[in-house]
Amino acid sequence: MISKKDIQRFKKIISSVDKPVLSVYCNVNPADPDNFGRAWHGRLKNTLKSMDELKVNLKKGKTFYDELIVFIDQLIVGARTLALFAWVNDKNELEVEHFELQVELPVVDLVRGRVETHFGKPYVLPILYAFDEFYRVGVVHVYGSKWRFYEAFLNEIEEITETFAEITPDEWKEFNEYAQIIESGVLEERTFNDKLKFKDRQKARIQTFSHKLYVRLAQMVEKSVLDLGLDRLILMGNDWEVKLFENHLNRHIRELIIGYVSNPLDTENPSSKDVLERIAPVLREAEEREEMQLIADAQSPKGVCGLQNVLEAIQMARLQVLILPWDLHAKVYKCKDEMIFANPEEAQELDPSYEEVELKKEVFLLAAQYATRIEFVDGAMKEKLYNELQGIAGIVRW
Numbered sequence: 595m596i597s598k599k600d601i602q603r604f605k606k607i608i609s610s611v612d613k614p615v616l617s618v619y620c621n622v623n624p625a626d627p628d629n630f631g632r633a634w635h636g637r638l639k640n641t642l643k644s645m646d647e648l649k650v651n652l653k654k655g656k657t658f659y660d661e662l663i664v665f666i667d668q669l670i671v672g673a674r675t676l677a678l679f680a681w682v683n684d685k686n687e688l689e690v691e692h693f694e695l696q697v698e699l700p701v702v703d704l705v706r707g708r709v710e711t712h713f714g715k716p717y718v719l720p721i722l723y724a725f726d727e728f729y730r731v732g733v734v735h736v737y738g739s740k741w742r743f744y745e746a747f748l749n750e751i752e753e754i755t756e757t758f759a760e761i762t763p764d765e766w767k768e769f770n771e772y773a774q775i776i777e778s779g780v781l782e783e784r785t786f787n788d789k790l791k792f793k794d795r796q797k798a799r800i801q802t803f804s805h806k807l808y809v810r811l812a813q814m815v816e817k818s819v820l821d822l823g824l825d826r827l828i829l830m831g832n833d834w835e836v837k838l839f840e841n842h843l844n845r846h847i848r849e850l851i852i853g854y855v856s857n858p859l860d861t862e863n864p865s866s867k868d869v870l871e872r873i874a875p876v877l878r879e880a881e882e883r884e885e886m887q888l889i890a891d892a893q894s895p896k897g898v899c900g901l902q903n904v905l906e907a908i909q910m911a912r913l914q915v916l917i918l919p920w921d922l923h924a925k926v927y928k929c930k931d932e933m934i935f936a937n938p939e940e941a942q943e944l945d946p947s948y949e950e951v952e953l954k955k956e957v958f959l960l961a962a963q964y965a966t967r968i969e970f971v972d973g974a975m976k977e978k979l980y981n982e983l984q985g986i987a988g989i990v991r992w
Contacts, residue, residue: 595745595747595748595750595751595752596693596695596725596747596748596750598822598823601725604691604693605722607691608679608691608716608718611681611716613681613682613683614647614681614713614714614715615679615680615681615713615714615715615716615717616642616645616647616648616658616662616678616679616680616681616711616712616713617678617679617711617712617713617716617717617718618638618642618676618677618678618679618680618709618710618711619675619676619677619699619702619709619710619711619720619721620634620637620638620675620676620678620709620710621634621674621675621708621709622634622671622673622674622675622676622694623673623674623675624671624672634676634709635666635667637709638666638676638709639663639666641709641711642659642662642663642711643659645659645711645713647713648662648713650682652682652686652687652688653685653686653687658680658682658688661688662680662688662690665680665688665690666678669692669694671694672694673694673695673696674695674696674697674698675694675695675697675698675699675702676692676693676694676695677692677693677695677699677720677721678690678691678692678693679691679692679716679718693721695721695724695748696748696749696750697724697728697748697749699720699721699723699724700720700723700724700918700920700922700970701720701918701920701921701922701954701957702720703921703923717955719958719959722958723958723968723970724748727968727969728747728748729747729825729826729877730745730746730747730822730823730824730825730826731745731746731747731824731825731826731827731828731852731873731877732744732745732746732815732818732819732822732824732826732827732828732850733745733746733751733827733828733829733830733869733873734815734827734828734829734830734831734839735830735831735857735858735864735869736829736830736831736832736835736836736839737831737835737857737861738766738769738770738773738774738835739766739767739769739770739862740766740862741758741761741766741811742758742864743757743758743814743815743818744866744869745822745824746870746873746877749870750870751866751869751870751873752866753866754818754822756818757814757815757817757818758811758814760814761807761810761811765807768804769804769807772804773804773835808838808839808842809842811839811842812839812842812843812844812847815827815843815847816843816844816847819847819850824850825850826850826851826852826877826880827847827850827851827852828851828852828853828854828855828873828876829851829853829854829855830854830855830856830857830858830869830872830873831856831857832856832857833854836854852876852877852880853873853876853879853880854876855872855873855876856872858872882973882974882975885969885971885972885973885975886975888915888917888969888971888975888989889917889971889975889978889979889982889983889987891915891989892917892979892983892987892988892989893982893983896989896990897983897987897988897989897990898913898987898988898989898990899983899984899986899987899988900936900983900984900986900987901924901926901936901953901984901985901986902935902936902937904916904986904987904988905926905934905935905936907988907990908960908961908964908966908988909933909934909960909964911964911965911991912990912991912992913964913966913988913989913990913991914966914967914988914989914990914991915966915967915968915969915988915989916957916961916966916967916968916969916986916988917969917970917971917979917983917986917987917988917989918957918968918969918970918971918986919970919971919972919976919979919980919985919986920970920971920972920976921976922953922954922957923952923954924952924953924954924985924986925950925951925952925953926950926951926952926953926956927940927941927948927949927950927951928941928948928949928950928951928956929941929944929945929948930945930947930948931944931945933945934951934953934956934960935948938950966988
């Protein structure tokens with residue numbers, strides 16, 4: 595899984611490159627029929643072979659293209675999208691950075707096996723958007739004899755074994771005894787006499803111990819959430835255990851919780867695949883709720899829609915949030931002073947030498963320049979954006 599350190603390292607490297615960079619986005623999804631038998635490999639090679647910029651000779655006599663193909667030939671991918679960046683360093687040697695992503699990226703059109711390539715200024719904005727805007731999610735598996743903590747990001751998941759590492763097997767065993775007492779003695783029978791069972795010395799001791807352990811576990815989860823920079827939290831397990839633990843979390847951490855899921859099939863040794871599949875619907879529902887709210891806000895008095903209105907608002911620094919379809923295809927007209935217009939007539943008045951450009955190539959820098967947050971919508975909300983808001987919308991600051 596891609597860590598925050600990986601992202602920070604990549605940003606540092608790519609921002610320091612002062613040579614032209616080859617940027618490549620390729621659909622490598624093995625589940626896609628168009629990629630049967632690694633068909634993506636042939637398409638990618640053919641695309642790169644047609645680029646004159648890659649015919650330059652490097653230090654060892656091979657061309658940029660030849661050395662890059664050696665690198666690509668060694669890739670064994672099981673992801674959906676390959677993002678690759680290559681350039682020639684000061685020693686006339688090839689350098690390559692690449693990521694294998696289990697998600698599709700916004701504004702990158704890879705349908706029907708298409709390969710998207712750019713040569714020149716690094717075209718890293720789609721992947722940086724994914725790195726910065728996709729949520730990092732923590733998953734706490736609340737289970738009597740052994741708790742687990744996971745980090746999920748970009749449709750990948752990894753167990754963070756350090757979270758509960760200091761809890762000993764004996765402590766887990768004693769804690770599990772307490773969980774069994776609660777489940778069988780209070781929650782099922784629900785009688786006053788059953789509650790009295792807790793008054794004997796043995797069970798009172800376990801209860802006191804377990805309360806302290808709950809507090810420790812909550813502190814451990816809070817530490818992992820902060821250390822990993824997580825944006826959301828999902829609790830997994832029996833409903834009563836999950837809710838009991840939730841009460842021990844501080845308010846800030848509780849506010850990150852977006853849902854609850856049931857125990858995995860194998861509670862003792864759950865597979866990462868099972869955990870990921872269980873949390874996927876919760877993540878989709880949370881995203882859909884947020885997208886619905888964005889569209890509702892864009893349709894309110896504080897919203898604007900249509901390419902011309904949105905471009906005017908953003909370049910007047912009025913736009914707080916820019917709402918775009920996942921498959922952005924709009925063309926715009928850019929002048930030498932960097933002003934961007936929705937139609938050529940307006941651009942002509944300011945600069946007769948304006949150029950037609952793809953909005954997806956400009957929109958990230960444009961938004962950053964005016965401190966505007968970008969949000970992409972897909973599925974039903976994307977159709978609503980096209981049908982009711984002219985394909986692009988925003989929420990204004992004032």
